Amino acid sequence: MNIHDLLTEQTIFLPLETSASKEDIIRQMAAGFKEAGVVEDTEKYVQAVLAREQSSSTGIGFGVAIPHGKSAGVVKAGLAFAKLAEPAEWQSLDEQPVSIVFMIAVPEANVGNEHLQILVALSRKLIHEDFRNKLLHASSAEEVIDTIKNM
Template identity: 40%
Template structure:
């Protein structure tokens, strides 16, 4: 799997202003739609929010990795946001979220691809140096390069 095919600079939002996690998901879904990655925006949002009901995707260290395996997805993708203000995400460490990696997974990619992307991002984010690249990124290119470097 080539991570650099999952994201581009238009799919990076630095300083996203959102009031809560549902607002974050909706705003990032609009980015996916604009980039032609979705078939049906509402179906995808529904699937992501249903997944959120199962167990939190707030993985700690101010990071959330919400995701949806959905027939509303045209092309498996990742969209990233660094939030202007932290948002409560019911994270496992109890802290609010600043960084959000929203995964849009085609139904056909639901098993292996979904788990590989999730695993690669989550494991790399345990490295504080890697995490700081996202917290301190000056532009979208820095974020795309960091995500693309995940092999």
């Protein structure tokens, strides 16, 4: 399983210029998914992600948020990464603004286990500070992909 299948240049935003609204960030990243062929029906997917945010914020603390959605609008599993130019409010658990966003797209139908395994490994890794720091200081898409590849 290759990380390139999940994370492509179109879905890496270094940095993401933003008006600092949560929905705006999600929409910009969803547009990246559309370009990469991960998402077909962008609106459907965005609604799924926003619905998930409604139930409880995906801001997990440490300046990281992981919005995600499972939707019929998704063609194949995908991952998007954004380093925000300005930290954004995300109603995080620790009430700190967010500067790293990982967005996850999962199709409605059963997704291959390997994809899930990568997302699982990534989730676990995000708990560790050195991993987060590497991502925060990454200056190119390759560096981001490399960091995740070697996690």
